[in-house]
Every structure is written in structure tokens, then in C-alpha cells.
Amino acid sequence: MRAAHKATLRQGEADGVVPILEHLLFHLGSTTHPEYADYSPAALERIHQAGLGVRHLLGALLSDELSGLFDGPTSLTCTWPTA
Secondary structure (H helix, E strand, O other): OHHHHHHHHHHHHHHOOOOOHHHHHHHOOOOOOHHHOOOOHHHHHHHHHHHHHHHHHHHHHHHOOOOOOOOOOOOOOOOOOOO
16 A cells, blocks of 8 residues: 555656545556565565455445545635535
8 A cells, every 4th residue: 555655646746636546546456666676476466466455445435435525636725515
């Protein structure tokens, strides 16, 4: 998760966009991050499988239960609806 987060922030800066959770999903499960250069093939496979599990869970939450809550940029000028 940490490596995917760093990669998402780097990509967002390079693209000139504010990263959101959807961007993080792309990097979860990837084992090409520089942090993993010295890892064994078995360790890389475990990282890959764990990342895919988190990717599927977050992807489901963003497309179903949490859709609209965490899948877009935020701002300091956000106003809350009043009841």
C-alpha cells in the first residue's frame, strides 16, 4: 500500500492532477516499484497477491457502497448540505 501510494503521488505530480483513490488502484499489486528491487520472487508474488486483494476491495467499495464519497477530489471550500 505504501509503495502504491508513493507511486500514485509521483504519477499525479507528473500528470498535474490531484490523485484520488481510483488512481491508487492502478498501482496496487504492482511489483515494479523501486522499493522491491531486492525482494525474492516468492516475496514479490505475495506482495502482488496482497495488493490485488486490496485493489478488488477498494474497487468494489468505490463502485458500490462508497461511490461518490471518496472517489473525487476535495476542496477547502466544500459546503455541507443543511437539513
